[in-house]
Amino acid sequence: MNAVVFDMDGVMFDTERLAIKAWDWIGEQMGIGKVGYMVFKTMGRTTEESVKIFKNDFGDKFVNDDFQRYYSIFLEKYYKENGIPVKKGLYELLEYLENNGFKIAVASSNSRDVVLQHLRDTGVEKYFDKIICGDMVSKSKPEPDIYLTACKELAESPSDCYAIEDSKTGLQSAYAAGCKVIMVPDLYEAESEIEKLLFKRFDNLLIFKEYLEQLQK
Amino acid sequence: MNAVVFDMDGVMFDTERLAIKAWDWIGEQMGIGKVGYMVFKTMGRTTEESVKIFKNDFGDKFVNDDFQRYYSIFLEKYYKENGIPVKKGLYELLEYLENNGFKIAVASSNSRDVVLQHLRDTGVEKYFDKIICGDMVSKSKPEPDIYLTACKELAESPSDCYAIEDSKTGLQSAYAAGCKVIMVPDLYEAESEIEKLLFKRFDNLLIFKEYLEQLQK
Structure with missing residues (x-):
């Protein structure tokens, strides 16, 4: 080889395990509750497919721009405090x-x-x-x-x-x-x-x- | 039809979503941290296969009898307080x-x-x-x-x-x-x-x- x-x-x-924590937090910010379990449904999917699955489950309550913004905020803060795991x-x-x-x-x-x-x-x-x-x-x-x-x-x-x-x-x-x-x-x-x-x-x-x-x- | x-x-x-909450709590009781994410790995497996996956990840720290006992305790308390979802x-x-x-x-x-x-x-x-x-x-x-x-x-x-x-x-x-x-x-x-x-x-x-x-x- x-x-x-x-x-x-x-x-x-x-970073995958961290996504569950992040999504739990983001869901609460967005008013749809902890959604870390959604990694189940979107694992291995493209972002486009994942967004579709979220929209299907949460309808208009899921705003992808907000989701992505909160995700960046969470990760930036986490990495700053803990480093990349x-x-x-x-x-x-x-x-x-x-x-x-x-x-x-x-x-x-x-x-x-x-x-x-x-x-x-x-x-x-x-x-x-x-x-x-x-x-x-x-x-x-x-x-x-x-x-x-x-x-x-x-x-x-x-x-x-x-x-x-x-x-x-x-x-x-x-x-x-x-x-x-x-x-x-x-x-x-x-x-x-x-x-x-x-x-x-x-x-x-x-x-x-x-x-x-x-x-x- | x-x-x-x-x-x-x-x-x-x-009840599947409830298992994540339960496993998070059980993991903390057992001293291996929140393990709700393990549902990922064991989804659709038999109990025997699931135990093998846990033992592989946590070694001797995973005691199945304790896990099952805590699981019963969690669910009994949850159903008593909230009913079956x-x-x-x-x-x-x-x-x-x-x-x-x-x-x-x-x-x-x-x-x-x-x-x-x-x-x-x-x-x-x-x-x-x-x-x-x-x-x-x-x-x-x-x-x-x-x-x-x-x-x-x-x-x-x-x-x-x-x-x-x-x-x-x-x-x-x-x-x-x-x-x-x-x-x-x-x-x-x-x-x-x-x-x-x-x-x-x-x-x-x-x-x-x-x-x-x-x-x-």
Whole structure:
């Protein structure tokens, strides 16, 4: 293997769990009650699809502009007070990959601004050879486009790249691109038909690093 | 159509959303923090599978006996203070079905004790011709067994029965049995491959009743 492509939210940073807290708070601000449970319904969907689901459930009470504004307020305050929550083993894994000649990329559906900000704030930007975001491809996960672009930018065949993912659509996208799919679970636990797509499953990034070390021996 | 088979949790009663609150509280009692988000990982799984997922995430800190004990304590107290939360349109739909000669059954994976208790506490037991629970079949949802049993007990062909479901495994089970699958969403929103299994989708039970009224005109 020559390269590792990371999904960001839920893989590098513990941001998915934070979304539940944020949505609970936002719902109360908007007068529709705690709506953290709505992550259930919108997980792995595009923003457009998610907005449709919210409108379907809450009608005119759901105003997307307000929702997004409150979301920014919540996250800005949270990050300022607590920093970006980094997943166990991220620093160790990145250091190991760099020292062992792996190319490293991120393939995130999040916006370029947010991705760059998170990488900078946590001091990991220097490790990444390529940063691929949703705005660089026309078809979002579960389509393979974002992983195909990442591999192309790294000048590697997908079959020589590990892709680390936590979400269903992400796992499907990486598999469809032909990458070796590594699942590190966050909020989603793969059902049996998705488990079939996995090359390996590790409880956290540190265990993936230990696996790579074993391979080298 | 001659009959309607109801799933219980999330369809008749708003118990799935309550589980998130309960699990948050239980996690704090057990010293592992709010774990309502774990419903993500265990949704549609059997108890055995769910316990495995908890043990994987929390190790020895997760003691299932304590978890179940706290769960009973939470629900008993909640139901005593608030009653069972009934989903919009349940009473109206049941009354309509009875007045129009439909046979009515429940097909729930929950235990018989809990199902009977909920039906009694909400005063809807009288509407049900048959009550099918998880203990009556060897294979749980998404296998078709529970819906096949329900139809057999009602002496109806599955193709003459509506099945009302909210969860992925429930929708798959009802479809596999050959029922006309009606989705009334709760916490889960069907992705495109599951949408294909649906006969109809209604936002709540009241709208399903209105649909049936229109058919009769």
